[in-house]
Amino acid sequence: MPTVILMYHRLSREQAQPYAVPVPAFTRHMRMLAASGASVVSLDAASGMTKAARRSRHLQVCLTFDDGCEDFYTLAAPILSDHGFTAAVFMTTAFIGKTAPFDGADTTFLSRSMLQELHAAGFAIQSHTATHQDLTTLSPDALMQEMSGSRSMLEDILGAPVHHVAYPYGRYNESVVQAAAGAGYRYGYCAGHCPSGPYTTARMAVHGGDSPLAFSLKMKGIAGSLRSLKCTLRDRVFREPAS
Numbered sequence: 001m002p003t004v005i006l007m008y009h010r011l012s013r014e015q016a017q018p019y020a021v022p023v024p025a026f027t028r029h030m031r032m033l034a035a036s037g038a039s040v041v042s043l044d045a046a047s048g049m050t051k052a053a054r055r056s057r058h059l060q061v062c063l064t065f066d067d068g069c070e071d072f073y074t075l076a077a078p079i080l081s082d083h084g085f086t087a088a089v090f091m092t093t094a095f096i097g098k099t100a101p102f103d104g105a106d107t108t109f110l111s112r113s114m115l116q117e118l119h120a121a122g123f124a125i126q127s128h129t130a131t132h133q134d135l136t137t138l139s140p141d142a143l144m145q146e147m148s149g150s151r152s153m154l155e156d157i158l159g160a161p162v163h164h165v166a167y168p169y170g171r172y173n174e175s176v177v178q179a180a181a182g183a184g185y186r187y188g189y190c191a192g193h194c195p196s197g198p199y200t201t202a203r204m205a206v207h208g209g210d211s212p213l214a215f216s217l218k219m220k221g222i223a224g225s226l227r228s229l230k231c232t233l234r235d236r237v238f239r240e241p242a243s
């Protein structure tokens, strides 16, 4: 079965926001995952780096968290650990250990020691570039700096290889894909519908206001299949006739 890669951003003790899932809702998501019998797999496994993952006939779900906000350490990791679930954090390296305006609010990000502790606990720490820019707008030099600067900093902090990069805002083009490969990443991740490939792996966003039914459809890959079908139909209906 295909692996479903879910994309979270942050958790919140307060009400739902588009990119913040309240703690009670996240707890419910993890309980639903546990009850579904799905295997929660690592990012390496989800990306096909392990043969066992590719052979599995069971639903596999990979949990990812973008940006590297501190609430992954304080709120998400304890709930994940209660279920024995692993997850991957895509860290924007310029924010490590800082509190900065981000996504409309002051946000505190994971520190070096938190990243090291999470890595030692079995969570994957991977790249969300250096400064979280729209990569499709950058010059080739700036693009390479975003890619390689972030990778080398994380490898220095963790003492472990970093193979995965998630593109900020999910935006990418051919130059971005080439830069990811050139910087030494093996896999790149976008958001939403994108052509399948090692540097264009789709993820399904989980939002703060998702109903239990919406989460269930996302978790089982049904929402992704419906979205792909919709995109395929749209492409066929609106495609310019070949001249």
Ligand SMILES: [Zn+2]
Pocket (backbone or CB within 6 Å): 066, 067, 128, 132, 168, 169
């Ligand atoms: Zn982001």
